[in-house]
Amino acid sequence: MRDLSFMLAGVGGQGIILAGDVLAEVGLRAGRDVKKSEVHGMAQRGGGVTSQVRWGRHVYSPLAEPGRIDILIGFEVLEALRNVHYLRSGGQAVVNRYHLPPPAVAAGEAAYPDDTDVEREFAARGATLRWMCPPPGIERLAAGVQLLGLVSAIEPLRGALPAEAWLDALYRLVPPVHQELNRRAFQRGRTAAANGTPGRGAV
Amino acid sequence: MVNAGNRILLSGNEAVALGAFEAGVKVAAAYPGTPSTEILESLGAYPGVYCEWSSNEKVALDVAIGAAYAGRRALAVMKHVGLNVAADSLFYAAYTGLGGAGLAIVVADDPGMHSSQNEQDTRHYARFAQVPLVEPADSGEARDLLGRALAVSEQFDVPVLVRMSTRVSHSRGVVEVAGAATAPGKRRPALADPAPVPDPHARSARDALTALAADPGKYVMVPGNARGRHPVVRQRLADLARWAESCELNQVEFGDRAVGVVTSGIAYQYAREVLPDASFLKLGLVWPLPVGLLRRFAAGVERLLVVEELDPFLEENLRLLGLTVEGKRWFPAMGELSPAAVRRGAIQSGLLQKESEEPAAALQLPARPPVLCPGCGHRPIFYALRRLGAVVFGDIGCYTLGAMPPLSAMHTCGCMGAGLANLHGALKALDIADPDGQPGGTRGMPVAVIGDSTFYHAGLPALANLVYNQGGGLVIIADNSTTAMTGHQDHPGTGRTLAGGVAPRLDAAEAARGLGVGRVATVDPFALDEFLAVAREFVASREPAVIVARHPCALQSRSRRPPVIVVAEACNGCGICLHLGCPPLSADGGKVLLDQDLCAGCGLCATVCPRQALVPAPNQGGGSAHA
Missing domain, CATH: 3.30.70.20 (Alpha-Beta Plaits)
Incomplete structure (x- = not known):
């Protein structure tokens, strides 16, 4: 497998650290060197949060440069768009079609970008965008794991690692009582990827 | 679950904890502060190590020094600004030494101010206090450095600073462990079944203390004795500098000799990624510097660069050696360093060709700053203070978010505990300006807001001062019964210890009364009318007045109410x-x-x-x- 850099972007409290941990663990189990950066503290109080995970033969920096991320995993639409410049040309994004208005938008002082504007921005940078339909009810707590299911089934990861490699890493990191919820979320994402077409509406 | 090959992923902080455990640290103390907090949360999960949340960083360092005095390996942990609070203790420990057992002081810098009020470069403290400083570049090094730091501490009878940074503390990297491993977490160790590590010191604590008592010239820092110790401190630093020349923590990697980079810590990783062919001198021991090694490295390359995060610490010291060196001319002295920043500098300096334009961010997106959580008990406090038109001297914690629009009801925030004494000073200034003036209403009147953990950290002396010096005004203790911003650590007011045990629970209202505050009320701020009425009455008080605004942290409350x-x-x-x-x-x-x-x-x-x-x-x- 070639070197891969992932970026996760969303809002504090959405489970970005856990999803990044799973991704890092999968890379480790695939025999890669792995580094992961994360953000703690103030930003976790509802601010924009990002994390990067890098798999490689030898990874020096836990941070990648803008324009060098292979796969962007968006937990929220605005935060995915905010980090679009990290994607390399030809990179891929999977984005939860979930809109969380930031304070200025909630107060009616700024506009939230349209999905069509978002699609245009990704296309302009030569990146492929796949929307993910946000899971309903309690399942939304596992949206990050559903996103990982999707990522696991797109190139270049499709076929590279069996579902068990992902689920084993997941089970290592979530408490036993939440394993079933997370397993369902992962499978939903993985199945949706197999059926969906990039850039053609939510999968 | 056993991990294949026992390669596990640990954050830099978890790796520090593992290294401290393996090195036989027996007593560890800290005050929580991003990005250092998880070190003690993790270490507390290992057997045979006493860990505590101290009330502040100075107390934590004094606790650790006391343990080392008693012959046990000890650890103190804090964020960069915490070392300002603990600086007095660092300096006396540098003079007295520890007497045989190692002391490591782990200090986590926060370049870029992800969760801090300023950027500080802790390396200056090493030079200032004349103590050694080591710096890891990733989790694996962090784990190994702890044992090395403690050994150096014992060899030279000196406290050793271990400088972390946000990106090392909060990055995960591969660490190899001998035994079975688990996924580490809060109160969960990295090792599956860790056995207590034998104490490396044969001497009993009682014997160590007896030896200490017999040596007042070394441990009683009155002027006459301290004058005798200063030459020891100087000589020790000279000895350390000699040792640094052959110290394996400093590594030379010769590649292309056209350019040589002197660097350390996370900056090494960025520079190594951006300049893969260059020659490197990577310093693991950052202070004192290996002068001979630096000169030889400089002589072996055509162009000498320093890539370092924050201040030009190495660069200026290299220049003092008479070396021609380039550093902050190309690389930023502010903010967090990154591979992108190193590449920009390398292109500007002519080391790299520009391959393509750096991709621009999507334009004009609405910002998403951190906010108080839904259900947060701080929100009604700041809503009320905004209604009153008060000028609010603030402090450090989640409640600092009361400064953000639309609440915009905190007007200063400097450091832990500052707000109370700021209030006192402001009221004295008002009195001096207008000694007979009676305050008219609440608009423009100063008020102080401080969190419960912050109150125990640095608010108590300020409140005692306010009572003693016959101040007045309203102090609001925003009491959510936890240290929330750093991830819910316990403190003297929570009734629980770091290990989760039961502890005596200090009540902030009783503490205020005990210090002599006459007007004290405990109010749930969600009872908004009551809170406003008490605040109105207390704001104009000519004697000290305290409201303990008590409501449990919304992230910790167990019952979830149905939505409005x-x-x-x-x-x-x-x-x-x-x-x-x-x-x-x-x-x-x-x-x-x-x-x-x-x-x-x-x-x-x-x-x-x-x-x-x-x-x-x-x-x-x-x-x-x-x-």
Whole structure:
């Protein structure tokens, strides 16, 4: 497998650290060197949060440069768009079609970008965008794991690692009582990827 | 679960904890502070190590020094600004030494200020206090450095600084362990079944203390004795500098000799990635510097560069050696360094060709700053203070978010505990300017707000001072019964220890009364009318007055209330509820919208809505949901 850099972007409290941990663990189990950066503290109080995970033969920096991320995993639409410049040309994004208005938008002082504007921005940078339909009810707590299911089934990861490699890493990191919820979320994402077409509406 | 090959992923902080455990640290103390907090949370999960949350960093360092004096390996942990609080203790420990057992002081810098009030470069403290400083570049090195730091501490009888940074503390990297491993976490060790590590010191604690008592010239820092110790400190640093020349923590990697880079810590990783062919001198021991090694490295390359995060510490010291060196001319001295920043500098300096334009960020997106959580008990405090028009001297914690719009009801924030004494000084200035003036109303009147953990950290001396010097005014202790911003650590007011045991619980109101404050009230701020009435009365007080505004942290409350109900036909779009800055509420074409998934059901918006367009869910009782 070639070197891969992932970026996760969303809002504090959405489970970005856990999803990044799973991704890092999968890379480790695939025999890669792995580094992961994360953000703690103030930003976790509802601010924009990002994390990067890098798999490689030898990874020096836990941070990648803008324009060098292979796969962007968006937990929220605005935060995915905010980090679009990290994607390399030809990179891929999977984005939860979930809109969380930031304070200025909630107060009616700024506009939230349209999905069509978002699609245009990704296309302009030569990146492929796949929307993910946000899971309903309690399942939304596992949206990050559903996103990982999707990522696991797109190139270049499709076929590279069996579902068990992902689920084993997941089970290592979530408490036993939440394993079933997370397993369902992962499978939903993985199945949706197999059926969906990039850039053609939510999968 | 056993991990294949026992290669496990640890954060830098978890790796520090593992290294400290393996090195036989027996006593560890810290005050929580991002990005250092997880070190003690992790270390506390290992057997045979006493760990505590101290009330502040100076206390933590004194605790660790006491343990080392008693012959046990000890650890103190803090964030960069914590070392300012603990600096007095660092300096006396540098003079006395420890007498045989190692002391490592782990200090985590926060370049870029992800969660801090300033950027500080802890390396200056090493030079200032004349003690050694080591710096890891990733998790694996962090684990190994702890044992090395403690050994150096013992070999040279000196406290050793271990400098972490946000990006090392909060990055995960591969660490190899001998035994079975688990996924580490809060109160969960990295090793599956860790056995207590034998104490490396044969001497009993009683014998160590007896030896200490027999050596007052070394441990009693009165002027006569301290004058005798200063030459020892100087000589020790010279000895360390000689040792640094052959210290294996400093590594030379010769590649292309056209350019040689002197670097350390996370900056090494960035430089190594951007300049893969260059020659490197990577310093693991950053102070004192290996002068001979640096000169030889400089002589072996055509062009000498320093890549370092924050201040030009190495660069200036290299220049003092008479070396021609380039550093901050190309690389930033402010903010967090990154591979992108190193590449920009390398291109500007002519080391690299520009391959393509750096991709621009998407334009003009609305910002997403951190906010108080839905259901947070700090929100009604700042809503009330805004209504009163008070000028608020603030402090450090989640409640600092009361400064953000739309609440905008905190007007200073400097450091832990500053607000109380700022209030005292401001009121004295008002009195001097107008000794007979009676305050007219609450508008423009100063008030101090401090969190419960911060109160025990640095508020107590300021409150004692306020009473002693016959100050007045209102101090609000925003008491959510936890250290919330750093991830819910315990403190003297929570009734629990770091290990989760039961502890005596200090009550902030009793503490204030005990210090001599005459007017003390404990109010749940969600009882907004009551809170406003007490605040109005206390603001103009000519004697010290304290409100303990007590409501448990919304992230820790067990019961979740049903969301508030929107009565759309009653809403006239006045926007009063939006002034709360509560995440579930937004404006939509003149009507309020409420995101039911986000709402914590606290009912504060229903309390402030003048038209009953927001109503608490039925089983909640009246408008004041928490009365």
